Amino acid sequence: MIVVLPLPPALYRWIRQARTGTPFPRPDHGLGPPINQLYHGRRLSLVRLAVLLVDDLPTAEDVVQDVFAAMYRRYGAGLRGLDDPDAYLRTGVMNTARSVLRRRRVARGYRLPPAGVAPAAEEQALQGHGDEKVWAAMRHLTARQRQVLVLRYWSGLSEQEIADTLQVSCGTVKSTASRALTILRSHLRGRR
Amino acid sequence: MSSELEDRIRRAMADRAGAVTPDRLQPAIPPTAMGPPARRRRMLIVAATAGLTAAAAILTAVVVLHPHRPDDVVPAGPPPAPSTTTPPPLSPTATSSPFASSTAPATSPGR
Numbered sequence: 001m002i003v004v005l006p007l008p009p010a011l012y013r014w015i016r017q018a019r020t021g022t023p024f025p026r027p028d029h030g031l032g033p034p035i036n037q038l039y040h041g042r043r044l045s046l047v048r049l050a051v052l053l054v055d056d057l058p059t060a061e062d063v064v065q066d067v068f069a070a071m072y073r074r075y076g077a078g079l080r081g082l083d084d085p086d087a088y089l090r091t092g093v094m095n096t097a098r099s100v101l102r103r104r105r106v107a108r109g110y111r112l113p114p115a116g117v118a119p120a121a122e123e124q125a126l127q128g129h130g131d132e133k134v135w136a137a138m139r140h141l142t143a144r145q146r147q148v149l150v151l152r153y154w155s156g157l158s159e160q161e162i163a164d165t166l167q168v169s170c171g172t173v174k175s176t177a178s179r180a181l182t183i184l185r186s187h188l189r190g191r192r
Numbered sequence: 193m194s195s196e197l198e199d200r201i202r203r204a205m206a207d208r209a210g211a212v213t214p215d216r217l218q219p220a221i222p223p224t225a226m227g228p229p230a231r232r233r234r235m236l237i238v239a240a241t242a243g244l245t246a247a248a249a250i251l252t253a254v255v256v257l258h259p260h261r262p263d264d265v266v267p268a269g270p271p272p273a274p275s276t277t278t279p280p281p282l283s284p285t286a287t288s289s290p291f292a293s294s295t296a297p298a299t300s301p302g303r
Contacts, residue, residue: 036222047217048209061218072223131204153198154205185197 033077038085039068046093052150053097053143063100067092090155091165094147101143137187145180148173 032040043064050060067089075082082088138146144166151162159177163170 032222033224036224039222040220043220044212044214044217048212051212052205052209057212057216058218060212065221068223069226072226077224131200131207134200134204135208149201150205153202154209181197184201188197 034079035068035072035075035077038079038089042086042089043068046089049090049150049155050093050097052154053094053146054100059100060097063093063096066096087165091167094151094165098143098147133188134184137184140183140187141180145176145183148176149180152177 046064046067047057047060050063051057054060054063070092071079071082071085071088079085138149141149147166148162151157151165152159157165159170159173162173166173168176
């Protein structure tokens with residue numbers, strides 16, 4: 001004899017998710033859970049931010065994907081307890097991109113290739129856009145200097161916002177930006 | 193105040209970022225499609241571990257509190273009595289006459 005017990009929807013969803021390992025779609029009236037809405041709305045701009053830091057598109061996409069995965073692990077699909085998702089994502093992209101650059105340098109003594117060296121296909125495609133002399137000079141900056149410039153001139157953040165994002169002091173932001181501009185200026189002069 | 197260098201940096205970054213268009217991105221994989229959050233996985237593992245531990249504790253308690261005592265054993269019944277049947281005779285024997293009597297014959301010679 002088979003006895004069928006009616007399960008509450010939440011319990012049924014939980015059991016199914018535990019068995020299959022894939023989330024059971026909730027009735028969301030076409031909007032999706034908050035984290036997916038945020039993903040679809042912010043992904044492109046975050047990839048653009050990341051590509052200015054890591055220089056190639058596949059890595060930039062991986063950076064953004066990793067940040068969203070970490071956000072999902074920490075706050076779940078409903079983003080409960082997260083006050084400022086945009087700030088979290090921006091900081092996450094900065095930290096992950098910086099880790100990528102560090103790993104590159106540590107793992108294989110990586111320095112971003114100097115101008116004149118044949119770049120990867122994706123990077124080559126990106127190099128068709130933008131001032132090549134500026135990007136060549138940017139390769140002489142440290143990861144932190146580059147972050148400050150990107151947040152300042154691409155994201156348009158104030159010094160205080162940059163300090164909050166990078167979790168450093170405002171004075172550090174000022175001095176880092178000043179030093180970065182000096183380096184860029186010297187390299188651009190030398191290339192004239 | 194914006195210097196010429198700063199304007200140049202802004203333009204370079206805007207051009208490079210603008211080269212990243214939606215059609216150049218990989219297909220989107222929303223976070224919820226990447227698998228259940230680790231926190232939920234951890235909860236499942238903890239729940240399973242707790243369940244197994246509780247089952248083991250209950251089993252141990254049952255074994256300790258109700259040990260298998262010898263007097264619980266029902267004594268076995270007496271062994272079956274040895275068989276008294278004798279094998280059937282191999283050759284036919286003379287049967288006594290149904291009229292035979294154990295008494296002495298009525299007529300005794302010499303008396």
